[in-house]
Amino acid sequence: MNPIYLALDLPRLDAAIALAQKVKGHIGGLKLGLEFFCAHGHHGVHEVAKVGLPIFLDLKLHDIPNTVAGAMQAIHVLEPAIVTVHASGGRAMMEDAKAAAGEHCKVVAVTVLTSLDDSDLAATGVGGSSHDQVLRLADLAAEAGLDGIVCSGHEVGEVHRRWKNGYFVVPGLRPAEAALGDQKRAVTPRQARDAGASVLVIGRPISRAEDPVAAARAIEGTL
Numbered sequence: 606m607n608p609i610y611l612a613l614d615l616p617r618l619d620a621a622i623a624l625a626q627k628v629k630g631h632i633g634g635l636k637l638g639l640e641f642f643c644a645h646g647h648h649g650v651h652e653v654a655k656v657g658l659p660i661f662l663d664l665k666l667h668d669i670p671n672t673v674a675g676a677m678q679a680i681h682v683l684e685p686a687i688v689t690v691h692a693s694g695g696r697a698m699m700e701d702a703k704a705a706a707g708e709h710c711k712v713v714a715v716t717v718l719t720s721l722d723d724s725d726l727a728a729t730g731v732g733g734s735s736h737d738q739v740l741r742l743a744d745l746a747a748e749a750g751l752d753g754i755v756c757s758g759h760e761v762g763e764v765h766r767r768w769k770n771g772y773f774v775v776p777g778l779r780p781a782e783a784a785l786g787d788q789k790r791a792v793t794p795r796q797a798r799d800a801g802a803s804v805l806v807i808g809r810p811i812s813r814a815e816d817p818v819a820a821a822r823a824i825e826g827t828l
């Protein structure tokens with residue numbers, strides 16, 4: 606199965622659907638995140654689902670357990686394959702999120718965003734390295750009964766060794782020479798795959814490429 610999920614972080618619904626249609630032969634799924642959901646809501650998700658690929662609803666839920674469980678129930682109707690919550694919401698929040706999720710929906714916990722490095726983390730009051738924080742939050746997500754986590758390609762190898770049957774989503778991927786943008790803990794798609802990633806989330810290297818089909822095909826060819 607193709608592990609690439611294309612992040613449709615585009616402001617216009619018609620442009621997002623057109624891009625998904627164009628590259629769908631070179632990807633395995635579509636990731637709809639906060640930008641998409643805030644702009645287009647349930648209607649937009651239903652429209653993108655017509656492309657025929659699994660939908661990863663990246664809502665990064667983070668609130669008290671009761672509120673997160675209610676949000677999870679409200680998205681059953683969208684039948685997402687994967688949904689994200691923030692691991693820093695704590696064990697009870699993650700347990701209730703999983704209990705409220707649809708039967709076929711994987712719930713994965715975002716650990717340390719790939720846009721953060723150790724000094725960013727220290728500024729939020731978290732001591733130690735981003736690596737150690739990812740491992741700590743991965744253990745918590747496993748204890749809470751989640752399906753897996755979101756982490757960078759720097760940590761996925763070690764997390765995979767500790768959590769054999771986990772499901773590991775890795776964003777912050779850049780083909781060699783590609784612009785990092787706001788990503789700080791980036792690796793190549795191939796490196797992430799080799800280290801044990803289950804899902805490779807890729808946005809701008811495809812969506813902002815001059816020829817998105819060629820870009821997607823080239824990345825697929827490196828795997």
Ligand SMILES: O=C(O)c1cc(=O)[nH]c(=O)n1[C@@H]1O[C@H](COP(=O)(O)O)[C@@H](O)[C@H]1O
Nearest residue numbers: 612638663717718719776777806807808809
């Ligand atoms: O949960 C995510 O998908 C996510 C977590 C994370 O730590 N870092 C991260 O970049 N993402 C998402 O992955 C995508 C990366 O997009 P590009 O940097 O354009 O490839 C965006 O949609 C982010 O919201």
